[in-house]
Amino acid sequence: MARVVPAGLMAVFGLAALAAAGPRQDDLAARRARLMERLGPDTVAVVWSAPPRVYSLDVDYEYRQDSHLLYLTGIAQPDTILVLVPGAKTTREVLFVREANALREHREGHTLTRAEVTEQSGVRTVYHTGEFEAFLTALFNRQAYGRRRGEVTDDFDALFDAVSGGRARLALPFGPRPAPSAPLSAPYEFAAKVRDRFLGVGFVDSFPLIADLRQVKTPFEQAILTRSGAISSDAHKAGMKAARPGRFEYEVEAAIEQVYLANGAMNPGYPSIVGSGPNATILHYGASSRQMQAGEILLVDAAGSFDGYTVDITRSYPISGTYSEAQKDIYRLVLEAQEAGMRAARVGNTTADVEKAAREVVKAGLLKLGLITDATGDQYRTWYTHGICHWIGMDVHDVGDYARPLAAGMAFVVEPGLYIRPQALDELPDSPENRAFKAAVAPAVQKYAQIGIRIEDSFLLTETGLTSLSASVPRTIEEIERFMKAR
Structure with missing residues (x-):
């Protein structure tokens, strides 16, 4: 496991860095000076x-x-x-x-x-x-x-x-x-x-x-991102407390966004994604209109923008408070993939190294669960449908060169996800190979149907490892079930 500094500890360091960086005007002037030097x-x-x-x-x-x-x-x-x-x-x-x-x-x-x-x-x-x-x-x-x-x-x-x-x-x-x-x-x-x-x-x-x-954050920016992460983490915990069978997705969204405003994050960093049941398998679901049902997963991807900076956090948790065995299977695989990506996120590597580390775990895990028959090809893409590492900062998908080696001061997410949509099999081109694939994985697809799990955390990279900006949000199965039980 990569060395990860908890968000609370980073908040202390962040305040010290902010004081050391001097006033905002000094930081802005230094940014302009660096640009003029390059021009x-x-x-x-x-x-x-x-x-x-x-x-x-x-x-x-x-x-x-x-x-x-x-x-x-x-x-x-x-x-x-x-x-x-x-x-x-x-x-x-x-x-x-x-x-x-x-x-x-x-x-x-x-x-x-x-x-x-x-x-x-x-x-x-x-x-x-x-x-x-x-x-x-x-x-x-x-x-x-x-x-x-x-x-x-x-x-x-x-x-x-x-x-x-x-x-x-x-x-x-x-x-x-x-x-x-x-x-x-x-x-x-x-x-x-x-x-x-x-x-x-x-x-x-x-x-x-x-x-x-913009790709390498100054100490001043890092302190702002740390505060943004703390507010957004508290918002996620408020959302978890609000989730109940029979309530609507928008009630969870309201609980989350209230925390933003109460703490000076005046806008969402991006449109909140609050999807229950089958909606958890829709990457950018935005309606927040469905009534949540017992036994389902609620996927929440949300963060507030504080002083112009946003993190990006996703949690997928059981509305009833405990995961089913099938949900645990998918969750454990996604968590293992995230931790593999986190271990690869170190100075000198690239985001491609992070992606590869997580991808190899996903392939092996999907094969073990019966959701693919070949871990050497692209079958995994049926259920693993997006990249897992992007920059964060003033924009939630912040600017920067993905080929550039990771360096201290960079901020990014690690966010693997699996989305078991039975209709994804129907979307495959008709061929003998795909017909055989669909027949072979049908029992597993039926077992895991409509389970959507994404786990996303925001990080600052330092010379000694990762600093998590969202570590206070329960992440493991045990942490989440304990938190949900204590609501």
Whole structure:
């Protein structure tokens, strides 16, 4: 078993790390400095806020900031643009924010002043969003902006020399290209607009550069993730206490999400999955509308977002309080696979090593249970239908390179799952091999039908091993049954 530090102990270390890291502004400034170092003096970087999303007609969803911009600035309001000029002598960081509007503030609340933006982000040069294009024009024309607007300045000499030499680049977070039918995102729209305007200036995608920085969490971020894990762990335990035969899935979801709000996690980190019985075999079940029945499994995949960071936790537990023998068979196999993955999650390995370790356990176990007839092929994929390791952080499926070796400071989950859906056999292509397979496994499928088990924990990796962010949530059969009995 991998060395795992309990979440409660990490919470103590996390608070110390937070104090050692200094104020939030210092951490944000260090992130921007690391990005500028990677960009180099010939580059200007621009990062935009996320657009509002329409919920219905003239009603928007609650606003969620673009994760890259939030990572670099800590500013959570719309109409925000960050410009970084690594080669400048003085004005290396500029933020553009929305101008105060009395009517909008009456409808939506306070707009940050420039002074408040500086206080939150540490960026000292702040203009209004409507000035962004004028600033950029001045920048590429070697002119000052602000109180000495229009004057020639040597602040941007390095950039001007790069433009003259054909080396200048605009770094924009293009990311995955949108579908042809989708509206262009701000970086694509801006690039199309200025391509012919700034001749001699090329473009580079900054999305993977920022993603690479986000992949290794600072001590400040680790402390926030630790708190997020503690809140989400308490929420899971509240959900376990609320689960009863005859109640509805949404009652468990309500018990979970109440804990988020009561502890300052103002939003779910992702839509909660609360599925009982056959719904436990649906990977992203979202209705939460079924009445729970005695003897069934309830699968709960949920976590709250605290200060912009989320963990990812799943538990699968018996609604009546005790597992059946068939449920125990599947649960033990999934738990064994998770622990194999955890042992492989060490510095220098990759997520592929974690996946392989768990997969080999699953194959052998499914063969023993009679759910596959050949552990060397892909039969296991009938019941084992997703990967088990993804990054966590500002996004629940956080950005980062999965080929990159695991390093201290990375945060990720290990989440094997088995979903015994009898209809999965009907979905196999018709062939002599598949007909023989279906006939051979039919008795086991009948025995384990509609059992869905996923066990997911969130971890921080250190030089000495794994730190669990969800260790306080009962995980073994014995721990869960003991907890359910004491409800």
